[in-house]
Amino acid sequence: TVETRRMGGAFGGKETQGAPWACLAALATYFLGCAVKLRLARSDDFKLTGKRHPFYNQYHVGFDENGLIEGADITVNGFCGYSPDLSDAIVDRAMFHADNAYYYPAARIQGNRCKVNTVSHTAFRGFGGPQGMIMGELIMDDIAAKLGKDPLEIRKLNLYRPGRDITPYHQTVEQHILKDMITQLELSGDYWSRKQHIKQFNQSSSIIKKGLAMTPVKYGISFTVQHLNQAGALVHVYSDGSIHLNHGGTEMGQGLNTKIAQIVAHGFGINFDAVSISATRTDKVPNTSPTAASSGTDLNGMAALNAVDTIKKRMIDFVSQHFTVPNESIVFKDNKITHDKGEISFKELANLAYMNRISLSSTGYYATPKIHYDRAKGEGRPFFYYAHGVAMSEVEVDILTGENTVTRVDILHDVGSSINPALDIGQIEGAFIQGMGWLTTEDLQWNNKGELTSFGPANYKIPAIGDTPSEFNVNLYNSANPETTVFRSKAVGEPPFMLSFSVWSAIRNAVSSITDYQYTAPLDTPTTPERVLGAIERTQQWLEERK
Incomplete structure (x- = not known):
């Protein structure tokens, strides 16, 4: 146990x-x-212990004179370490997300699992998605540089939209909200005016260069291994009106237990504090799936709600018989049950049902519908729905040292109908900062024997409170999930991690200002000062060759 x-x-x-x-x-x-x-x-x-898989990716892309993509050929190579671990599914998800939010009319996406002489790498927030999605943003920035256009114009031009909505793995993108989200953030974040001011600043500043970028996120929600998309729960209503809940998810600071207690309380129309959750145990709920893939609330919340609905139906049938009232007149709200002939408190009803031998205990179960995938054909519907987000980041880069600072971030993120906005905003803020660290400072280094040499805070830099942008604005996009999830909410664990791509793009934008945006140098991640300085030197060399 x-x-x-x-x-x-x-x-x-x-x-x-x-x-x-x-x-x-x-x-x-x-x-x-x-x-x-x-x-x-x-x-x-x-x-x-293993880390997030390092990837080495390549792309070829064809586009017209406006920057509209006509074809893409992308290869993603995941460095697995000495054993496969979860690499098969991780590279799968990298391939699924190599488009990010953009339509490729013709696409070939190849994924390779590479054995290397390091520890075995494993899952990490995003599970391969970030390593694939960054290719979409790289392509947009490079097309914009080639055509001399603002990258946001190229991004908006290539977004999925009706008529251009089939992914490379043949799933149809059914919800098109990113265009509206980008428009909202353009206005609230004053994108175009700030772009102009930054250009003027860079022309007069010889050492500090500023950059600004806005990037979208379209992230598929479901385990790519189909059988993991299931969950169970156990709910007991006691005769004093208190409720005991057990579910198959694990609490690790993300607020899962809070959300599921809210779901149960809302289902019964009672106060949150009447619900107690006990430790996750294999003798209470068997065969639990990992609390992963951003699906903790989606799966376990629906399983708990299923159990609530079963008990609630028994209570409704009992009230209907006991008080001789029609079922449709019975309402659970504000700790009481009202009907055509009066009302009774939830506590009184629980005791009355117990005295009349009505079962007040039930298991609940949920399996995600609609999803399927044929791996041999490379097509299907691996995701139940997509979560979306847009981030705009402003950075400052010192061209003498390569050091960079994120000064302002504006985020608009889609969580459907939020069950708990405070928890969701906390997840978005934390995910963004974590992603920012992954892309800028967290540099894993191995020697030629495959031994990790960056194994402590002296040579592995994670974001500290001082790295938080001085201005950090996070807002939720108001849009119910079109799919039948728990209260039409959306997953929030992993999708906001990729909002941090805007930091990487903004750093490239700042470096590009050295050439008045005529050339954008390659910049591998993480963008440590050493790598940024290398991009600056390549940019200056390009400028010298043009003189």
């Missing part, structure tokens, strides 16, 4: 990389006959 009250860490490492340490702890427990805690030193944890 496995019990998990809460986890201090998440982001993919919990999926497979915890297994060796669990086995070691279990062996020690077996031989010592007592409880054992195994905790790795930070440097050992760095060296021995």
Whole structure:
């Protein structure tokens, strides 16, 4: 029996990389006959556990004189380490997302799983999606540079839209809200005026260069391994009106338990504090899927709501019989149940139903509908729906050192009908900062023996509070999920991670200003000062060759 009250860490490492340490702890427990805690030193944890897959990607793209893409040939190469781990599905998702938000009329997307002499890499927030999606943004920036246009114009031109809505894997994009989201952020973030001011600033500033970029996100929600798209829950209503809930998801600081307690409370029309959630246990809810793929609330929330609906139907049928009132007149709201002949508190009804031998306990189950995928043909519907977002980032780059700072960020993100806006905004803020770190400072270095050499805070830089943009505006886009999810909400765990692409594009934009935006140098990620300085030197060399 496995019990998990809460986890201090998440982001993919919990999926497979915890297994060796669990086995070691279990062996020690077996031989010592007592409880054992195994905790790795930070440097050992760095060296021995896998990270997000490094990728080496290439593209060829054809486009017309306006910048409209006519064909794309993309190859993504995931560096798996010494064993496959979850690499098959991770590279799959990178391939699924190589389009990001853009329509490729003709596309060939190839994914390779590369064995290398490092630790075995594994899942991390986005699960291959970021490594694929960044190709879409690279292509947009490069087309804009080639044509001498603003990258936002090229992005808007190539967005999925009615009539241009079939993905390379043959799923139809049915919701087209990114154009409206971009328009809203253009206005609220004053994009075009700031672009002009930044150009003027860069012309008069010889050392500090500013950059501005806006990038969209279209992220598919579902496990790409179909059988994982299921969940269970267990709900008990006690005779005093209190409710016990157990579900198959794990709480790791993302607010999953809060959201699911809200769903149950709303379903019964009672206060949130009447619902208690116990630790996730395999003897309460069996065969649980990982709390991953941004699907914790989608799956477990629907399973819990299914259990609530089962109990609620029994209570409604009992009220109808006991008080001789029609079912349709019975309403659960504000801790009471009203009907044609009066009202009764939820607590009183729970006790009355118990006294009349009505079952007040139920399991719930949910399996995501509609999804299917034929891997041999490379087509199907691997995702139930898409989550969207748009981010605009402004940066400053020191062209003498390559150091860069994010000064302002504006985000508009689509979470459907939000169950808990405070939790959702927290997830968006955290995901963006985490993505910003991945793209700018978190530089993993291995020696030629495959040993990690950046294994501590002295040589691996994660974002600190001082790296947070001084102006950080996050707003939720008001749009219900067109698919039947729990209360028409949308997943929020992974999609906002990719909003950080706007930082990378803004840095490229700042460096490009050295040539008055005539040339945009290649810039691999993470954009450490060393890499940015290399891009600056290539840009200056290009300028010298043109003189």
